[in-house]
Amino acid sequence: MEENNRQEETYKDIRIIYHVKENGIAVYVYRKNARRPSVSFFKTGEVESAARKYIDYVKGQADARYQRKTDRIERNRKAREQFVNPYTVDQIVYDSWGYDQTNIDWYQIVKIGPRSVTLRPIAGQIVEATGSMSGQTIPDPDHFTGDPITKTIQVYMGSDDNIHHYIPSKHGSIGVWKEGEKMYCSWYA
Numbered sequence: 331m332e333e334n335n336r337q338e339e340t341y342k343d344i345r346i347i348y349h350v351k352e353n354g355i356a357v358y359v360y361r362k363n364a365r366r367p368s369v370s371f372f373k374t375g376e377v378e379s380a381a382r383k384y385i386d387y388v389k390g391q392a393d394a395r396y397q398r399k400t401d402r403i404e405r406n407r408k409a410r411e412q413f414v415n416p417y418t419v420d421q422i423v424y425d426s427w428g429y430d431q432t433n434i435d436w437y438q439i440v441k442i443g444p445r446s447v448t449l450r451p452i453a454g455q456i457v458e459a460t461g462s463m464s465g466q467t468i469p470d471p472d473h474f475t476g477d478p479i480t481k482t483i484q485v486y487m488g489s490d491d492n493i494h495h496y497i498p499s500k501h502g503s504i505g506v507w508k509e510g511e512k513m514y515c516s517w518y519a
Contacts, residue, residue: 342392346385355381359388405487410445413485413493417447417506422469424513427501431516436469437479437504445483447497449504451476457512466512 335350347358347367354374358367372381417423417439425435434454441448453473458466481497481504488494497504507513 341389342396344388344392346388348381348385357381357384406485409487409493410485413445413483413495415442415444415447415483416495417442417483420471422452422471422507423449423497423504424469424507425499425501425504426513427499428516431518432464432514433517434467434513434515436507438469438471438474440478445485446480447483448478448480450474450478454515456515460514461516463518464514464516467515468512469507
């Protein structure tokens with residue numbers, strides 16, 4: 331066995347370095363964007379066949395990851411094709427967000443497209459105080475407070491084989507308000 335005999339191979343999303351050393355074979359496996367490799371060492375005696383079996387195993391794992399990714403991409407493509415925009419003009423939606431306080435940003439849908447919605451920020455009203463700096467808020471439809479914002483609806487096929495969708499926001503995703511629902515909010519002075 332030669333000292334410092336090294337072979338390198340790229341396979342799908344991994345890089346494999348097969349390094350023959352005096353006392354065995356080291357196999358280094360780098361997954362995409364990994365800083366450190368997964369390292370396996372095979373001592374003299376178990377060397378060649380065990381190292382090859384390990385490399386075949388690693389390649390099989392890469393094949394499985396690749397197949398899952400390909401399947402997910404295809405499922406999401408089909409979901410986007412089958413998606414029918416469920417939102418309607420004048421529907422009220424909200425973004426609930428905050429750390430140590432709960433902010434509610436209200437929006438009214440002013441336009442819909444096949445996979446998009448155009449929102450306009452609207453005012454909210456505190457209708458019930460629940461504490462010194464907290465309460466229940468409801469939207470004030472048609473009381474616009476800002477310019478229109480167009481959002482692309484994100485669509486994907488869930489593991490339950492159902493089409494799922496959401497409107498992304500700066501803080502997560504936007505929810506649909508149900509008529510009469512009061513939303514909790516809190517603030518600091």
